[in-house]
Amino acid sequence: MQLACSDLEPLLRERMQQMQAKPLPQLLHDQGLLRQWSQQHLLERVQQSVGFSAEEAPAVVQRLWDGIGQPPPDFNLEGQWLDRVDAKLQSTLQQRWQQLQLQKWLELNYGEDVESHFLARRESLEKIVYGAIRVASVGLADEIYLRLIGGEESFAALALQFSLGEERYTHGLVGPITVDKPHPSIRQVLQTLAVGDVHPPLPLNRWYVILQLEHREPARLDEATRFQLLQELFERDLNAQLDQTLDELLPRLLTTTASEG
Incomplete structure (x- = not known):
């Protein structure tokens, strides 16, 4: 496809003129940069205000070098200690x-x-795993639901065969995720289900969704x-x-x- 770029230059010039008409602090504020820089500055101040005692240092060093693949050097964490380590490790350690x-x-x-x-x-921190099958036809959704409650086929097999959502690649399984992550309508249904229960087809936008609660893990x-x-x-x-x-x-x-x- 050929992109229509012929009018891009005058559009950019107009946008640049609009931006130049604003005072710099207002422009930075409108773009979110003033807030971003302020937040970064405050976060750095918070981090720089913290030190570790000699008693805390061994545990801190152990956490810093965890999984690095080499033993930590024998030095304290005072001053510019990062300058005394391998340059390849400095970014990770920082x-x-x-x-x-x-x-x-x-x-x-x-x-x-x-x-x-x-x-x-x-x-809201409770974690769940649930099954979902999304189809576009209410008739097919009802048929799948009846086959599930009749025990004719497994949820995984029917999801793989019929689901039109991405969950078909995981045999219908979604999660583990916190209970506040699913669509509000799905979340409301899942709150009513016991583990193993299958809910009748739920109309959701242009889909019909069959849901089954697989696992619930309290926070x-x-x-x-x-x-x-x-x-x-x-x-x-x-x-x-x-x-x-x-x-x-x-x-x-x-x-x-x-x-x-």
Whole structure:
């Protein structure tokens, strides 16, 4: 197909003129860059504020070098320690270091709030595996449903044969995913099913979907979930602080830009 590019140049020129007419702080704000840079700066400040004691250092070093394939060097984590390691490892180690710094800061500032936040979020953190068969005909959907409840064929075999969705490549299986991820209509149905139950065809947009609940795993406050919840609490406060700060800062930046112009 031949793309119609003949009018691209005047369109770009017009767009450039519109952008040039705006003060730089307003342009950066409209493009989301002002917020992105502010968030990155605050995150770096948070990470740089965290250190590790001599007692913590061995465990931190072990986590930094986990899976690297070579033993960690015998040195402390003071100063510019990254400059003293193999250049090939510096990028990986820096990312892990920043993650560990952030994790410690989050624990210090939000650790006491995690359990109550977990209780509030527990239902939505539950993980499920379910079967789905999507077809375009209500008649075919009813036939598949009857064959399932009659035990004539397995859900996997019918999904592979009839489903028009991507789940046919997994024999109908979707997940494990948290219960809040599926379409709201599917989520509502799954909440009513016991493991092994098959639901009659559900009209959904232009499809008819047959659902079966395969597995339900209650949420647990393990290490991964704890870190997720810590990040949620941090991002909630960070976004609120950024909203307030940028609302106050942008007018001052615009005033300064106008006076300099």
